[in-house]
Amino acid sequence: MKKIILPFLFTAAAITSAGNLRAQSLQGLLNLFANTKAAKAENHAAGEVLTAEQLTASTWVYDTPQIIYSGSSPMATVAIATLRTQMNGISTAFGLKAGSDTITFLGDGNATMQNGEQTFTAPYTYDASNGTVTVTLTRKEATATFPATATAKDGILTILFDADTSMATLLKMAPELEENPSLLVIKAVVDKYPGIKIGATFKAK
Numbered sequence: 001m002k003k004i005i006l007p008f009l010f011t012a013a014a015i016t017s018a019g020n021l022r023a024q025s026l027q028g029l030l031n032l033f034a035n036t037k038a039a040k041a042e043n044h045a046a047g048e049v050l051t052a053e054q055l056t057a058s059t060w061v062y063d064t065p066q067i068i069y070s071g072s073s074p075m076a077t078v079a080i081a082t083l084r085t086q087m088n089g090i091s092t093a094f095g096l097k098a099g100s101d102t103i104t105f106l107g108d109g110n111a112t113m114q115n116g117e118q119t120f121t122a123p124y125t126y127d128a129s130n131g132t133v134t135v136t137l138t139r140k141e142a143t144a145t146f147p148a149t150a151t152a153k154d155g156i157l158t159i160l161f162d163a164d165t166s167m168a169t170l171l172k173m174a175p176e177l178e179e180n181p182s183l184l185v186i187k188a189v190v191d192k193y194p195g196i197k198i199g200a201t202f203k204a205k
Contacts, residue, residue, distance in 0.1 A: 047153030049131035055105050055150065060157050060202035062101040068160055071195030079189055080196070103202065111135055126150070133159065137173070144173045148199060160199035163190045
């Protein structure tokens with residue numbers, strides 16, 4: 001399963017393995033959001049679109065997961081803030097290592113991801129006119145693409161996927177993940193609040 005989710009830039013995997021949410025129903029999770037004094041969501045600076053040369057010039061080191069919401073629902077804002085306070089711990093529990101795991105966009109059209117001792121390579125394309133990086137993943141006989149936006153500010157690369165379409169693609173490609181209670185809970189929240197993006201920030205090595 002990890003190879004399927006790695007191109008989803010680590011964060012989807014971290015979300016789906018949220019152990020403390022695994023036994024909760026959607027209503028239970030929404031109740032948690034409603035009753036938790038969640039940390040205020042910080043404003044996220046989008047940054048600038050990179051040239052292809054800038055994207056490929058560095059190995060990017062995983063720093064923090066990101067959950068961004070562009071809608072207007074107050075309830076969603078609380079939900080996103082609550083998830084954000086948990087994400088670093090969830091990522092660590094899943095085996096993701098900030099300051100260690102990396103992704104490199106090679107000039108030959110392949111992206112190489114390193115997670116601990118595991119290395120995985122997948123083809124990608126990059127449209128420098130709008131900052132869209134698209135990773136293509138093949139598993140068994142299924143091939144799927146995961147488009148995302150890539151921007152940078154002050155040396156920090158942010159890659160964000162549309163949560164709704166990316167999770168739908170992930171489930172179609174790996175239907176066994178439909179049995180993962182945590183993924184179903186998160187997907188239900190994503191379905192309820194359009195406009196959620198998930199991804200991660202990376203520092204240049």
